[in-house]
Each structure stands twice: as C-alpha cells, then as structure tokens.
Amino acid sequence: MLPQPAPKPDILARRDEIVAGLRALLPDDAVIGDALRLKPYETDGLSAYREVPLAVALPSTTEQVAAIMEFCHREGVRVVPRGAGTSLSGGALPMADSVVLGLMRMNRITEIDYADRLAVVQAGVTNIGITQAVAGQGFFYAPDPSSQLACMIGGNVNMNSGGAHCLRYGVTANNLLGLKLVTVEGEILEIGGAHLDSAGYDWLGLLTGSEGQLAIVTEVTVRILRAAEGARAMLAAFRSNEVAGACVDSIIGSGIIPVALEFMDRPAIHACEAFANAGYPLDAEAMLIIEVEGSTEEQDFLLDRLKAICAQHDPISLKVSTSAEESLAIWKGRKGAFGAVGRISPDYMCMDGTIPTSQLPHVLRRIGEMSADYNLQVANIFHAGDGNLHPLIMFDANDPSSFAKAEKFGADILTLCVEVGGCLTGEHGVGVEKRDLMNVQFTEIELDQQRRIKSAFDPGWLLNANKVFPLKGLAAE
Amino acid sequence: MTPTTEQGVIEAIQAAHDASEPLAIAGRNSKQGLLRPVQAARTLSTAGLTGITLYSPSELIISARAGTTLAEIEAEVAARGQHLVAEPPDFTALFGQVQPQTIGGIVASNLSGPRRIAWGAMRDHVMGVRAVNGTGESIRSGGRVLKNVTGLDLCKLLTGSHGTLAVLTEITLKVAPAPEQRATLVLRNLAPEQAVAALSAALGSPYAVSGATHLPAAQASFIPGLGPTPATLIRLEDFAPSIAYRSERLRTDLAPFGPVEILDDAQSRLAWTAIRDCAPFAGMQGAIWRVSVRPSRGPQVAATLEQAFGAAWFLDWGGGLVWIAGPATTEAHNAVAAAAQAHGGTHTLFRAPETLLAAVAVIPPEPAALATIAARVKAAFDPRGILNPGRMRAGE
Numbered sequence: 042m043l044p045q046p047a048p049k050p051d052i053l054a055r056r057d058e059i060v061a062g063l064r065a066l067l068p069d070d071a072v073i074g075d076a077l078r079l080k081p082y083e084t085d086g087l088s089a090y091r092e093v094p095l096a097v098a099l100p101s102t103t104e105q106v107a108a109i110m111e112f113c114h115r116e117g118v119r120v121v122p123r124g125a126g127t128s129l130s131g132g133a134l135p136m137a138d139s140v141v142l143g144l145m146r147m148n149r150i151t152e153i154d155y156a157d158r159l160a161v162v163q164a165g166v167t168n169i170g171i172t173q174a175v176a177g178q179g180f181f182y183a184p185d186p187s188s189q190l191a192c193m194i195g196g197n198v199n200m201n202s203g204g205a206h207c208l209r210y211g212v213t214a215n216n217l218l219g220l221k222l223v224t225v226e227g228e229i230l231e232i233g234g235a236h237l238d239s240a241g242y243d244w245l246g247l248l249t250g251s252e253g254q255l256a257i258v259t260e261v262t263v264r265i266l267r268a269a270e271g272a273r274a275m276l277a278a279f280r281s282n283e284v285a286g287a288c289v290d291s292i293i294g295s296g297i298i299p300v301a302l303e304f305m306d307r308p309a310i311h312a313c314e315a316f317a318n319a320g321y322p323l324d325a326e327a328m329l330i331i332e333v334e335g336s337t338e339e340q341d342f343l344l345d346r347l348k349a350i351c352a353q354h355d356p357i358s359l360k361v362s363t364s365a366e367e368s369l370a371i372w373k374g375r376k377g378a379f380g381a382v383g384r385i386s387p388d389y390m391c392m393d394g395t396i397p398t399s400q401l402p403h404v405l406r407r408i409g410e411m412s413a414d415y416n417l418q419v420a421n422i423f424h425a426g427d428g429n430l431h432p433l434i435m436f437d438a439n440d441p442s443s444f445a446k447a448e449k450f451g452a453d454i455l456t457l458c459v460e461v462g463g464c465l466t467g468e469h470g471v472g473v474e475k476r477d478l479m480n481v482q483f484t485e486i487e488l489d490q491q492r493r494i495k496s497a498f499d500p501g502w503l504l505n506a507n508k509v510f511p512l513k514g515l516a517a518e
Numbered sequence: 519m520t521p522t523t524e525q526g527v528i529e530a531i532q533a534a535h536d537a538s539e540p541l542a543i544a545g546r547n548s549k550q551g552l553l554r555p556v557q558a559a560r561t562l563s564t565a566g567l568t569g570i571t572l573y574s575p576s577e578l579i580i581s582a583r584a585g586t587t588l589a590e591i592e593a594e595v596a597a598r599g600q601h602l603v604a605e606p607p608d609f610t611a612l613f614g615q616v617q618p619q620t621i622g623g624i625v626a627s628n629l630s631g632p633r634r635i636a637w638g639a640m641r642d643h644v645m646g647v648r649a650v651n652g653t654g655e656s657i658r659s660g661g662r663v664l665k666n667v668t669g670l671d672l673c674k675l676l677t678g679s680h681g682t683l684a685v686l687t688e689i690t691l692k693v694a695p696a697p698e699q700r701a702t703l704v705l706r707n708l709a710p711e712q713a714v715a716a717l718s719a720a721l722g723s724p725y726a727v728s729g730a731t732h733l734p735a736a737q738a739s740f741i742p743g744l745g746p747t748p749a750t751l752i753r754l755e756d757f758a759p760s761i762a763y764r765s766e767r768l769r770t771d772l773a774p775f776g777p778v779e780i781l782d783d784a785q786s787r788l789a790w791t792a793i794r795d796c797a798p799f800a801g802m803q804g805a806i807w808r809v810s811v812r813p814s815r816g817p818q819v820a821a822t823l824e825q826a827f828g829a830a831w832f833l834d835w836g837g838g839l840v841w842i843a844g845p846a847t848t849e850a851h852n853a854v855a856a857a858a859q860a861h862g863g864t865h866t867l868f869r870a871p872e873t874l875l876a877a878v879a880v881i882p883p884e885p886a887a888l889a890t891i892a893a894r895v896k897a898a899f900d901p902r903g904i905l906n907p908g909r910m911r912a913g914e
Contacts, residue, residue, distance in 0.1 A: 156718040157813050179724070201667045212665065214674070215642045228887040235812035236838055238628065238639055238678075239864045240881035241910065242892060246641055246674025250667045270724045290576035296599055296695035335760065342759050395663040398577050427664040428577070467665035475668075482668055487657050490898070491670045497894035509669070 094135035111227025124196030130472025164195025201250030203468035221260035269334035278325035316381030319374030386435030394458030429467035532654030543681030545620035584622025605631030628678030652900025697755035710817035729753030811863030
C-alpha cells in the first residue's frame with residue numbers, strides 16, 4: 042500500500058465549520074457531511090485504496106463549482122474532483138481532509154450541432170450518453186473506454202481516456218474542441234470553443250490528461266463524427282506470441298489501419314472463452330481480433346487482404362465474421378474480459394502500460410517468468426496497434442500478502458514497460474496507483490518541471506494533491 | 519549560435535540564462551516572419567541538430583532531431599509508403615524564404631494542412647519531445663509509443679509555443695500509411711453559405727472526407743486544374759475501390775448542390791498541395807491572416823471582411839479556417855480581430871511587415887485569469903524570460 046499524505050490537522054478540526062460553509066453555498070441536498078453517506082465516496086475503481094473524505098459537494102452548475110472552489114481556496118481546503126468514480130488508478134481517491142467535488146449532477150447536454158459536428162456537454166454526462174444522444178442522426182463520440190456505460194466525460198478529459206478504437210479515432214485529446222474550467226481560486230475560464238486550434242498556448246492539450254491537478258472541468262465541447270456504414274470483425278489464432286506479433290507488424294506494414302486490433306494471450310483466451318462461450322480457439326497461444334469499417338464491399342475488400350496477411354503467419358484458425366451477429370460473438374469474449382477474469386480469481390488488478398509493439402514477445406515472456414516467480418496468474422490483453430498492454434494480475438484481496446505481491450508484480454511489469462521504451466500508463470492515468478513509479482520514467486528535473494506547471498495553476502497544491510507526483514511534491518509546497 | 523548537439527543547446531541557454539540575455543530561437547528561418555519580431559542580440563538555431571534517430575514503420579513512429587528538414591523526413595516515410603498525418607504545409611513561398619523548413623519549426627508553430635479537419639493537427643501527432651527549458655535543463659515528455667498518459671502532456675503544451683517555453687531538440691511523430699489513391703469532388707459556382715453546407719454534408723457523411731475547401735473565383739484560379747470560377751472541393755483518400763465507391767455515393771448525396779466534377783489522383787495531389795501551402799496568397803502584397811471559427815461561421819467572417827476592406831479570402835477545414843489577405847493596416851487588422859471575436863473564434867496575423875506585427879496583437883489576448891496562469895507557466899519554464907521574448911504577445 043502506498044503511503045498517503047498526512048491530513049492537515051487544522052482542517053480536520055474545523056470539519057463542522059467547513060461543512061456549514063459549503064451548505065451556505067449550495068442547496069441542502071448538495072452537501073454530504075455525515076459519516077454513513079460519505080462512505081460510498083471513499084474509493085473508486087481502484088478499490089484497494091479507501092479514505093473517507095471530509096465532505097462531499099454535489100454542484101449542479103459551473104457557478105456553484107466556482108463558489109465551492111472560491112470557498113475551499115480561501116479556507117485552504119483540499120479538493121478531489123470526481124465523476125463516476127470509475128478510475129482504475131485511484132484518480133478519485135479522497136484524502137481525509139478533502140472535499141470531494143462530485144460532478145455527476147452536471148449531466149446535461151447543452152448543445153448538439155450536426156452541421157458543425159460538435160456537442161457541448163456538462164462534465165457529468167456519461168461517455169455513452171453522448172453517443173446515445175447523437176446516434177439517431179448516425180453520429181457518435183469516438184473514444185470508447187471499457188467503462189463507457191458509467192464513466193463521465195469530465196473524468197475522460199482529466200484522464201485522456203482511450204479505448205479499443207483509438208488506433209483509428211484517437212484518444213480523448215484528439216476529440217475535444219473546448220473546455221469550461223473553474224480555477225483553484227474559483228474563476229470561470231473558457232478555453233477553445235467551437236473552432237479548431239486556438240492561437241496561443243495549447244491549454245486544451247495541457248488540461249487533457251492532467252488528472253484534476255490543474256483546474257476543475259465543468260463543461261466540454263466534443264467533436265462528434267458520422268459513424269461508418271458498418272463494421273465487421275475477424276479472428277485469427279496463432280501458435281505463439283511471436284507469430285501473432287509478427288502478424289500485427291505485417292498488417293500495419295501493409296497500409297491497413299484496422300479500427301481495432303486486439304491481442305489476447307493464452308490465459309486471456311481461456312478465461313474469456315470459459316466466461317462467454319465466444320468460440321475462441323483454446324489450442325492457440327495468441328489470438329487477434331481485427332475489425333474493419335465501411336460498406337459491405339469495402340469490408341470484404343479489407344478482410345480479404347487481412348486474411349491473406351494472416352495466412353502468411355501459419356494461423357491455427359481464421360474466422361471472418363459474415364454478419365453483425367458473428368462480429369458481436371467475436372467481441373463478446375474480449376468485452377467480457379474483466380468479468381471473465383473476475384470469475385476465475387477472487388480479485389484482479391488491471392495494469393496499463395504501453396510498449397513498442399515490436400517488444401511484445403519479449404515483454405510477454407518476461408511477464409510469464411515473473412508470474413511464475415510471484416506465483417500469481419496473469420492474463421494479457423493488448424491493444425496491439427498502439428502498444429497499450431493490459432496485464433490482469435489475479436490475487437486474493439483477503440490475503441494481505443497476496444495483495445502486496447500483486448502490487449509488486451504490477452510495479453515490476455510497468456518498470457519493464459519503461460525499460461523497453463514504453464511508458465507507465467497508456468490510458469488509465471497515474472493516479473495514486475503509479476504515483477511512486479514516476480521516478481522510473483522521469484528524472485527529478487522532469488518531475489520538477491511538471492510540478493512547477495501544477496504550481497502555476499494551483500500554487501497551494503489544493504487540487505487532487507495525493508496523485509500523480511511522488512509525495513515530495515507535497516512536502517515541497 | 520548553431521550547436522550540433524543537445525549539450526550545445528544546454529550550454530548556450532545556460533549562458534544566456536546566467537547573463538539574463540534574450541535569445542531568438544530559430545530553425546532555418548523559414549517562418550521568421552511569423553508572429554512578432556523578437557528583440558534579441560543573439561539567435562540560437564537548431565539547424566545543426568540534424569538526423570532521423572529512429573524510424574519504425576510497423577510501429578508508426580519516427581523520431582528526428584529538431585533541425586532535420588521536413589523534406590528529409592517526408593522522403594524517408596514516403597519510401598515506406600507512409601506520410602505525416604497532419605499534412606504540414608510549406609509556407610516558404612508565402613514568407614518569401616528559400617531555406618527548407620525543419621521539423622522543429624513546424625512543430626513549434628503547430629501548423630497543419632487541409633487534413634487537419636479529419637485527422638487532427640500537428641499537435642495530435644507529436645508523441646514525444648526532448649527540449650531544453652530556459653534554465654538550460656533537458657526535459658522529455660511523451661515517448662516513442664502511440665498511447666501515453668504518463669504525467670502532464672508537455673508535448674501538446676510545447677507544440678505551438680513558438681520557442682517561448684523551451685527549445686525543442688528532438689521530436690517523435692506518429693505517422694500513418696499513405697493512402698493508395700486520392701480523388702477530389704468539385705462543385706462549381708456555389709455561394710459561400712451553400713458551399714459550407716455542401717462541405718458539412720460531406721464531412722458529416724460516412725465516407726471519411728479528408729479535405730473540405732471553398733475558393734472564390736479569384737483564389738480558385740491559383741489552384742491547378744480549377745480555373746477562375748468559385749470551386750468547392752471535397753477530398754477522399756483511401757484504397758482505390760473505396761475511392762471509386764465513395765465518389766459515387768457523394769456525387770449522389772451532393773446532387774442538390776449541383777453537378778460534381780472529379781479530379782483524379784494526380785490532379786488532386788497538385789490541387790491540395792496548393793491549398794495546403796496557401797498558394798493563392800503567395801504572390802500577394804500586404805497582410806495575411808488566419809481566422810479559426812465554427813465552420814458554419816466562416817462565410818460570415820469572410821463577408822464582413824470583404825465589406826470592411828475588400829478582403830481576398832478562401833475557406834479550408836470545412837469553412838472553419840478563413841484565410842484572409844488585405845492591406846497591412848491597423849484598421850484592417852482590427853476588423854479581422856473583431857470579426858473573429860464576434861463569431862467566437864481566434865485570429866492570427868500570419869504575415870505582415872514588421873511595423874504592423876509589432877504594433878498590434880497578432881493573436882488575441884487571454885482573459886485576465888488565464889493570462890496570470892500563462893505568465894506563471896512561462897516562468898515555470900523560463901524564469902528570466904530569455905526564450906523568444908515577445909514572440910507571441912508583447913511583453914511576454
């Protein structure tokens with residue numbers, strides 16, 4: 042377990058006064074101060090870490106957010122922003138002396154413009170909610186993190202969320218036009234807008250993925266895209282990770298960028314097949330799910346080429362979907378991967394490193410060796426086109442030594458990702474989970490450069506201060 | 519100063535920092551005329567930092583030192599059937615320069631071509647940078663992988679910061695397979711509002727349009743293959759069977775806007791290169807502006823400025839990028855800035871005589887609360903304000 046920063050004793054001592062101060066700013070039902078109702082906010086998708094906050098504020102408007110920030114800034118109270126609480130890196134983990142700023146009540150879509158291909162949505166609108174609102178006109182919002190049914194756009198912006206289709210459509214940062222923000226002092230700012238590429242510094246790019254360190258996002262202008270005419274998947278199974286990796290290289294080298302290119306190793310295939318009965322080949326060491334888009338004829342053209350490429354890599358089996366139903370079946374196992382692993386292990390930890398795709402065989406071999414050393418099972422799912430690796434480490438949370446081992450195993454995998462030229466996190470964010478590994482990827486000079494940028498926005502380190510930076514940052518405030 | 523190593527850059531900046539002496543930051547000077555002139559006795563050029571350091575076609579990644587020419591990088595990736603996704607423009611003719619531009623320059627100014635509307639800007643394809651900040655510290659952000667959310671995204675902050683925060687020394691870009699074929703649908707004689715409606719219909723279709731431009735007659739005559747009538751251009755780039763199929767579907771969908779001509783692959787290459795490089799204005803005297811607005815507002819901005827000072831103009835990015843040419847006067851500039859602001863957009867005085875560049879806000883000012891943060895961010899990189907002072911805004 043990573044240590045957490047010490048709460049400020051004066052803030053804890055003034056709890057009642059701070060809760061009363063918040064109540065003066067917000068409707069009665071928008072402030073939570075009693076222990077029982079604070080409990081649900083103690084954790085997020087990284088449920089091993091828990092801390093009950095001082096209070097929870099649930100604003101409905103940007104002006105209310107500004108009032109809360111102005112108050113907290115004046116009183117020196119730390120603030121932890123929260124959307125749906127689905128972060129897998131502990132991005133919404135409270136501190137005991139913090140106010141959790143929950144944005145889930147800001148759930149309105151304020152504008153949809155098909156001609157200009159944009160939507161303006163409040164921070165608490167769910168990811169899928171945007172797509173659902175525009176699907177009737179054939180449009181969609183592209184980034185599709187696995188948690189898209191629940192996760193909110195404000196959280197997506199702060200984590201720069203990805204998904205299975207970013208090889209074609211990019212991550213959150215590539216699909217934004219503007220933000221409405223509240224600064225730590227409570228000032229409302231608008232950056233970007235309905236246009237592309239504002240002159241001046243790229244605040245939109247800096248804020249995206251800033252993990253709640255710089256400002257509170259209350260409203261987002263997203264690009265919406267017209268969906269392709271259709272999509273179809275194929276499944277290719279191989280004798281080794283090396284061969285599957287070589288096949289990925291051949292596909293990208295051929296000039297085809299599939300909309301999705303997912304890799305599963307043997308343990309992942311077995312776990313998902315047992316869960317979903319998707320018809321996955323159990324004799325394979327590795328499997329690719331490849332998806333293409335376009336009209337039926339365009340899909341046929343691309344799938345024929347892909348089949349020919351896969352055929353050169355001695356596949357165990359090749360299955361091209363002939364219908365939407367078959368595509369759904371191919372995806373069913375992959376999309377149920379977390380549930381599948383949850384079924385064979387009491388608990389699992391989902392890691393999120395990125396590696397140069399050429400390093401995949403080497404990295405999987407090393408993970409296999411570590412798995413034996415730690416005596417913990419691991420299944421690997423990989424966004425093969427962009428190098429984002431998700432090892433699922435299985436452990437038993439009721440056994441503290443098992444959890445400690447799993448955390449150490451995870452840290453070793455991420456260190457390996459950096460060593461082979463990759464990074465600690467491709468889409469889940471640093472959060473609490475990878476905070477103390479930042480020294481593996483960055484020099485102290487580089488971390489200090491990032492800390493100074495945080496200080497430029499948040500001189501008192503009140504925003505989400507227990508995340509992203511090794512604790513030295515707080516000590517140095 | 520033209521150091522040939524990053525260490526040389528570090529030493530030059532450390533010395534300037536210690537002496538509190540401002541430095542103009544340059545590559546090969548092809549965009550020297552962009553934004554405001556920098557008052558500095560010495561220039562630090564990255565032109566000596568050359569060479570491609572990594573190219574992995576199957577990983578869609580290329581890294582090069584900042585002074586490597588864009589032409590060298592484009593030739594290298596073209597040899598493997600790939601391209602730079604944001605279609606970086608070549609404004610050497612527009613700025614009356616002869617030296618080829620560098621990758622550092624195009625990234626530092628975040629300039630993107632017509633494909634920006636569909637596939638993102640330069641900043642969307644910068645996966646990693648090495649840079650030296652204003653105290654002479656070497657910093658890295660991002661890396662050589664396509665998906666990376668580790669720490670604050672300094673790649674995006676430094677891209678488009680015009681050398682005012684740090685000096686880029688090495689850049690890693692995402693590349694993509696170049697399309698097998700291109701085609702362009704051309705509609706003639708549309709009024710600007712109709713033209714943008716046609717572009718919106720095309721961009722809102724499922725056919726992955728990768729360029730959407732409208733040119734009035736005077737500007738169309740500078741584009742190979744068009745001639746002097748108003749022309750509305752829609753580009754497709756993909757495998758040959760898709761081009762054939764999508765051209766026909768779009769022709770049908772766009773029938774309400776009139777008959778469609780088709781430019782083939784070779785004609786399309788020439789036409790879009792001319793649009794990318796702003797060929798219609800290259801030979802023009804006076805000032806040039808770029809206004810970025812909500813696409814449907816492009817025609818209104820153009821009409822306002824045509825009325826105000828007889829502006830020449832054309833539209834890219836589906837109507838959202840308004841290229842404007844006119845007299846190099848404060849009055850004309852103020853009219854551009856006001857029109858951009860009135861429509862919720864942003865302006866850049868892109869090319870003008872130094873006297874005008876120094877006299878006006880070449881890009882819009884920031885609101886007070888953001889300006890305060892911006893000054894602190896600048897100080898976080900460059901506490902003594904020695905890197906390209908005043909390049910983007912006076913006194914910054």
